[in-house]
Amino acid sequence: MQTLSALTSRPNDPAPQAACPICGGPGRRSCTLPPATYYDCPVCATLFQAPMPTLEQMRDYVNAQYASGVYADYVNAAALKSLTFSRRAAKIRASSGMGRLLDVGASCGYFIDEAIKAGFDAYGLELSAEAIASAPAHLRERLTLGDVNALTARGEAPYAVVTAFDIIEHTFDPIGFLQSLRSVAAPEATVVVTTPDTGHFLRYLLRSKWPMLQPMQHTVLFSRRSLLLALTRAGLTDVRITVARKTLTADYLAGQVEMYLPLPVRAYRTAARMIPSNITNAPISINIGELMAFARVPA
Numbered sequence: 001m002q003t004l005s006a007l008t009s010r011p012n013d014p015a016p017q018a019a020c021p022i023c024g025g026p027g028r029r030s031c032t033l034p035p036a037t038y039y040d041c042p043v044c045a046t047l048f049q050a051p052m053p054t055l056e057q058m059r060d061y062v063n064a065q066y067a068s069g070v071y072a073d074y075v076n077a078a079a080l081k082s083l084t085f086s087r088r089a090a091k092i093r094a095s096s097g098m099g100r101l102l103d104v105g106a107s108c109g110y111f112i113d114e115a116i117k118a119g120f121d122a123y124g125l126e127l128s129a130e131a132i133a134s135a136p137a138h139l140r141e142r143l144t145l146g147d148v149n150a151l152t153a154r155g156e157a158p159y160a161v162v163t164a165f166d167i168i169e170h171t172f173d174p175i176g177f178l179q180s181l182r183s184v185a186a187p188e189a190t191v192v193v194t195t196p197d198t199g200h201f202l203r204y205l206l207r208s209k210w211p212m213l214q215p216m217q218h219t220v221l222f223s224r225r226s227l228l229l230a231l232t233r234a235g236l237t238d239v240r241i242t243v244a245r246k247t248l249t250a251d252y253l254a255g256q257v258e259m260y261l262p263l264p265v266r267a268y269r270t271a272a273r274m275i276p277s278n279i280t281n282a283p284i285s286i287n288i289g290e291l292m293a294f295a296r297v298p299a
Helices: 055-067 070-076 078-096 110-117 129-133 148-154 174-183 201-209 224-233 250-257 262-272
Strands: 028-033 036-040 047-049 100-104 121-126 143-145 159-165 185-196 237-243 246-248 284-286 290-296
Touching (some): 028 201, 078 110, 078 159, 078 185, 100 110, 110 121, 121 148, 159 174, 174 224, 224 237, 246 250, 250 262
Parallel strands (some): 100 121, 121 143
Antiparallel strands (some): 036 047, 185 290, 237 290, 246 284
16 A cells, blocks of 8 residues: 555656555645645546645645634634534434544544543543643543553543544554554444545535645545545544534634635625624524544444
8 A cells, every 4th residue: 555655656757646645646736835736536526735744844834823823713713613523423322322432633623522422431632732732631541641651551441432523634654543543443343434526516516725725734635535545544433524514603604714825814894794693693504615534433
């Protein structure tokens, strides 16, 4: 299996060719957003960066953003996150039943809180110390700083449910990441993943301004086809892929995309002055262009 760092050049070809991290096919240059270049796989429709940012660059960026930036808004939007996650917890409970749950990439622990309310014995893993520090006090003891190696080193008991929301697109080796989720899951456990959808119409409408193109964060972006392929190549079965919905307000969504679409957001803010705030701040559950996959660990 090729990895994202596998770059090859043909003789007399001045442009490097990047290998798709999911199917190994040759990527076509899609767009450049300094410092990143994205490639599009014509075989499985994966969109990926080559070369990758370093892990240190990505971690420093996340910590800085939690302190003062996009992720500060994430912390401030706890009520919206709780609405999104309460619906997800109910959906996962209906699909998988109860038991110990691990949320990988748990951020501030908002999903863990909702999973506990739904009846799960829920814990989380998070790479950002800033994110854990921003978590509610009663959740911090359930959050572990690090990746799955931190759990396997401690000999943690396997989990009945493993979730990873909006995290696989941040990895260098997505199939290896899914295998690491499988390694901490019990036989017949449920694995749930969400990630942006390269097949969503907004990607083609917005092109290089698609907000999911984030050079310091989103290294690999999936289509339905490539997500199915990645899950099955990681040894997971019974894959079911649907859309992922998030609960947002119009004002919050405008703030999230302002850096990518300043003119439309400026027009929205002008129009919003004539709209009652209870409308612009009303929570709505929408598909903003993301996939949700359920898969099973073999017995």
